[in-house]
Amino acid sequence: MAIVTISRGCFSHGKDIAEKAAEFLKYRCISREVLIDASRHFDVSEKKMLKVLHDAPGMVEKFIHGTDEYLCYAKAALIENVRDDNVVYHGYGGHLLLPDIPHILKVRIISDMQTRVAYTMEKENLSYNEAVLRIKKEDEHRKAWTRTLFGKNLEDPFLYDTVLNIGNMDIDDAAGIIADLALSDSFKTTRASREKLDDYAIQIHASASLYRHHISNAGIKVKDKSVMVYIPPRRIRKTAHMSPKIEQEFMENEKKVLNRTIKEEVKKIPGVKEVYCSFDEPFFH
Amino acid sequence: MTPEMITTMIVLVFVIFLFVFEWVRVDVVGIIMMVLLPLIGLVTPKEAFIGLSSNAVCSIIAVIIIGAGLDKTGAMNRVARPIIQLAGKSENRIIVLISGTVGIISSMLQNIGAAALFLPAVQRISKRVGIPASRILMPMGFCAIIGGTLTLVGASPTILLNDLMVLEGEKLEPFGLFTQTPIGICLLLTALLYFVLFGKYILPSAGGDTNEKDATSSLMEEYEGFENIFELEIPQSAEKHGTLEELAIRPKFLVSVIGIRSRDKKDTNLLPKSSDIIAPNDVIAVAGREHHVEKLAQEYGWKINETLNEFAETLAKTNAGMAETIVSPRSELIGKTLKEINFKELFGLNPLVVYKDNKKFYSGLTNIRLKMGDAMLLQGPWEKFHILKNRPQPRDLTFATPLEGEILRPQKAKLAITWLAVALVQIIFFKIQLSVALMSGALGMIITGVLSIDEAYRSVDWMTVFLLAGLIPLGIAFEKTGTAAFIAEGVLQIIGNPVPIVLLGVVGIMTSFFTLVISNVGATVLLVPLCMNMAVMAGGDPRMAALVVGISASNTFVLPTHQVNALIMRPGGYRTVDYAKAGLFMTPLFLVVELAVIYFFYGIN
Numbered sequence: 088m089a090i091v092t093i094s095r096g097c098f099s100h101g102k103d104i105a106e107k108a109a110e111f112l113k114y115r116c117i118s119r120e121v122l123i124d125a126s127r128h129f130d131v132s133e134k135k136m137l138k139v140l141h142d143a144p145g146m147v148e149k150f151i152h153g154t155d156e157y158l159c160y161a162k163a164a165l166i167e168n169v170r171d172d173n174v175v176y177h178g179y180g181g182h183l184l185l186p187d188i189p190h191i192l193k194v195r196i197i198s199d200m201q202t203r204v205a206y207t208m209e210k211e212n213l214s215y216n217e218a219v220l221r222i223k224k225e226d227e228h229r230k231a232w233t234r235t236l237f238g239k240n241l242e243d244p245f246l247y248d249t250v251l252n253i254g255n256m257d258i259d260d261a262a263g264i265i266a267d268l269a270l271s272d273s274f275k276t277t278r279a280s281r282e283k284l285d286d287y288a289i290q291i292h293a294s295a296s297l298y299r300h301h302i303s304n305a306g307i308k309v310k311d312k313s314v315m316v317y318i319p320p321r322r323i324r325k326t327a328h329m330s331p332k333i334e335q336e337f338m339e340n341e342k343k344v345l346n347r348t349i350k351e352e353v354k355k356i357p358g359v360k361e362v363y364c365s366f367d368e369p370f371f372h
Numbered sequence: 373m374t375p376e377m378i379t380t381m382i383v384l385v386f387v388i389f390l391f392v393f394e395w396v397r398v399d400v401v402g403i404i405m406m407v408l409l410p411l412i413g414l415v416t417p418k419e420a421f422i423g424l425s426s427n428a429v430c431s432i433i434a435v436i437i438i439g440a441g442l443d444k445t446g447a448m449n450r451v452a453r454p455i456i457q458l459a460g461k462s463e464n465r466i467i468v469l470i471s472g473t474v475g476i477i478s479s480m481l482q483n484i485g486a487a488a489l490f491l492p493a494v495q496r497i498s499k500r501v502g503i504p505a506s507r508i509l510m511p512m513g514f515c516a517i518i519g520g521t522l523t524l525v526g527a528s529p530t531i532l533l534n535d536l537m538v539l540e541g542e543k544l545e546p547f548g549l550f551t552q553t554p555i556g557i558c559l560l561l562t563a564l565l566y567f568v569l570f571g572k573y574i575l576p577s578a579g580g581d582t583n584e585k586d587a588t589s590s591l592m593e594e595y596e597g598f599e600n601i602f603e604l605e606i607p608q609s610a611e612k613h614g615t616l617e618e619l620a621i622r623p624k625f626l627v628s629v630i631g632i633r634s635r636d637k638k639d640t641n642l643l644p645k646s647s648d649i650i651a652p653n654d655v656i657a658v659a660g661r662e663h664h665v666e667k668l669a670q671e672y673g674w675k676i677n678e679t680l681n682e683f684a685e686t687l688a689k690t691n692a693g694m695a696e697t698i699v700s701p702r703s704e705l706i707g708k709t710l711k712e713i714n715f716k717e718l719f720g721l722n723p724l725v726v727y728k729d730n731k732k733f734y735s736g737l738t739n740i741r742l743k744m745g746d747a748m749l750l751q752g753p754w755e756k757f758h759i760l761k762n763r764p765q766p767r768d769l770t771f772a773t774p775l776e777g778e779i780l781r782p783q784k785a786k787l788a789i790t791w792l793a794v795a796l797v798q799i800i801f802f803k804i805q806l807s808v809a810l811m812s813g814a815l816g817m818i819i820t821g822v823l824s825i826d827e828a829y830r831s832v833d834w835m836t837v838f839l840l841a842g843l844i845p846l847g848i849a850f851e852k853t854g855t856a857a858f859i860a861e862g863v864l865q866i867i868g869n870p871v872p873i874v875l876l877g878v879v880g881i882m883t884s885f886f887t888l889v890i891s892n893v894g895a896t897v898l899l900v901p902l903c904m905n906m907a908v909m910a911g912g913d914p915r916m917a918a919l920v921v922g923i924s925a926s927n928t929f930v931l932p933t934h935q936v937n938a939l940i941m942r943p944g945g946y947r948t949v950d951y952a953k954a955g956l957f958m959t960p961l962f963l964v965v966e967l968a969v970i971y972f973f974y975g976i977n
Contacts, residue, residue, distance in 0.1 A: 326892050326928060327482060327935065328528065329836070344942045
């Protein structure tokens with residue numbers, strides 16, 4: 088009983104290995120489609136969702152945190168699809184979108200350039216040079232995406248539980264290794280890891296729910312299904328005089344509205360026991 | 373370049389850096405300038421603190437006190453009430469009436485105060501009429517910002533202008549309170565027209581937060597035994613009358629009597645005790661659930677009034693309400709019953725519910741022995757609540773909910789308006805200096821008891837005072853050292869020698885951009901000396917350049933961080949992109965209208 092995420096270099100047979108491993112394990116095999124489905128569930132643009140999941144954000148988007156909301160929705164969709172275990176996920180950054188939880192097996196599949204080029208030439212009907220260019224471009228894309236959004240190096244082996252070089256390995260062997268590992272005691276779902284995953288799922292759903300209500304900067308912690316939401320100070324630019332009374336009323340009203348919205352929305356998430364909110368006063372500057 | 377100019381440039385870069393990155397608050401930048409500039413010899417110590425005695429600072433303090441006086445008497449509520457009633461159900465009519473009024477009010481008073489005044493009403497209207505709050509609040513917010521351009525004292529940047537308009541040591545002719553009014557009126561009309569014509573395309577239909585409950589309503593909801601306050605008439609022919617104890621209203625119907633009005637004796641009792649009599653022809657006010665009150669009326673043959681008539685004034689939200697209190701540690705109430713301490717006499721408040729051991733008691737309250745931590749829902753005039761709150765430590769009761777009501781002086785409303793009129797008459801007809809005229813109005817309010825001197829001091833927004841006072845010496849240094857002229861010359865070499873109206877257009881665009889990135893007062897201080905020099909060199913009117921800077925500094929619609937936009941953001945359910953969308957058209961429209969009025973009305977071409 089485990090969750091397997093497979094991160095693969097492009098044209099490294101990752102999809103085939105994932106499907107084969109799922110077949111060995113009798114697990115479900117899911118791919119990036121579940122993330123794109125999130126756009127329908129959360130009623131946001133599918134085009135933008137695809138862009139966020141594929142392209143590294145530009146300077147402006149990075150500055151205004153334009154991609155955070157979409158990533159949160161993708162995480163919520165993925166967690167919903169994997170939280171019942173027995174699933175192999177291959178596709179956009181599963182190892183980054185899912186938390187560091189013991190029963191999630193994170194696999195990276197790599198392959199030497201020649202094998203990948205040959206596979207690409209055959210699959211995409213490209214010349215040698217075109218295939219090399221294509222692979223290099225895609226690799227750069229994925230590296231930039233991981234670096235910009237998560238501050239991580241895609242090729243860092245510490246991000247994964249295992250890295251498989253399939254240069255000299257056939258698909259069945261690679262899938263067999265993954266299946267054996269997934270069934271080992273190390274990746275068994277325990278009560279503690281299940282609770283950790285449930286808390287994480289609540290955290291992500293709470294975050295997505297608050298994004299839906301335009302509350303984008305909340306700090307959310309979940310422990311034993313109790314949610315603690317912290318709202319950092321909001322920066323408000325004083326453009327004209329404001330009496331201390333209005334300032335006080337403004338702050339009280341802001342807290343009241345936020346408290347009500349947060350409690351109402353987060354309590355709707357299945358499994359949530361309690362919701363506690365704390366606020367920093369808006370900061371006038 | 374002289375050494376002073378080089379030093380000024382370094383200071384300017386430092387200031388812009390602080391403005392953009394906001395490592396310290398913008399008013400602290402002002403105080404840094406007050407200290408730094410005389411220390412490095414760019415201004416004299418006297419000039420460094422001249423801002424504190426400037427026309428701008430004295431005017432703003434006076435305007436704030438006048439605003440606080442109007443607020444304290446509820447005068448603005450009196451203005452708001454008929455406007456809200458007139459607004460009706462049509463979306464466009466609501467937008468025009470409410471936004472227009474907010475714009476006019478913010479021409480003299482704080483723009484956020486004007487918006488806050490109408491905010492609850494807009495939320496109520498939106499709920500009642502079924503128009504999303506987001507369709508009304510943004511027009512209202514934008515008009516509050518534009519309203520600041522109607523008079524010189526409407527917004528901080530324009531207040532500063534007269535103190536910044538110095539060229540080569542010579543003070544230019546100051547602007548009057550209404551010099552800019554034609555521009556402000558046209559801008560306000562443009563904004564109204566913009567939203568009436570295009571509102572449905574540019575404004576989102578988000579519901580926003582229409583739950584505008586005040587603390588009293590929220591408490592009544594929490595304590596499920598109360599839905600509302602009702603007024604009951606005791607008919608002349610009513611068979612049921614007598615003392616409250618005999619009538620057993622609370623134990624029998626779970627309804628609390630909170631007022632008895634005797635028409636015969638022409639007396640209103642807001643602290644009814646069990647021995648008090650309800651007689652025929654009396655009117656009573658009760659708090660309870662609707663069906664309980666209906667049952668009481670039906671059984672006793674009393675009549676429920678549709679609205680509060682006799683108690684409309686005494687129980688109005690501005691005069692009375694509810695608060696939740698808790699028996700404090702070391703309170704003298706511990707171990708005693710309400711009867712033993714004669715609670716109503718002692719505090720002048722009606723206990724409605726006692727919350728003890730996780731149970732709510734709605735009747736038999738007088739015999740409950742209180743212990744530390746018991747909660748009590750109290751009802752009564754705000755004045756009594758304030759007296760209770762001001763009792764010395766250890767207080768008998770601690771407030772668990774904010775005390776929303778403040779002591780108003782509605783009887784002084786006419787006086788407050790008179791003093792505002794006195795100030796305006798001095799400015800318009802006798803051409804008395806703004807600060808003197810406005811301060812005389814503020815002083816008049818204090819002397820005639822509209823508000824106390826302590827209340828006046830407490831109402832002052834010290835951040836704005838130090839922001840204005842601190843940045844004025846920076847403007848002086850910028851001009852005095854010749855740095856403004858030097859930069860202006862450089863800019864003109866790049867952009868050529870445009871005709872005055874084109875130059876003003878450039879000034880307007882520059883200011884509108886700067887005011888998005890940095891504080892509007894900061895932008896004004898930096899741009900007024902620069903733009904005045906540019907205008908002189910290009911053969912234009914430096915005063916007009918200063919005016920364009922001052923007005924364009926209010927061209928702040930595309931960001932939700934500006935105070936009025938921030939106020940309406942959550943109630944309107946707006947996202948950042950909604951401001952960008954509405955502001956994207958409003959910003960150029962603002963500039964075009966502003967320049968068109970200057971072109972046609974002020975004869976600049």
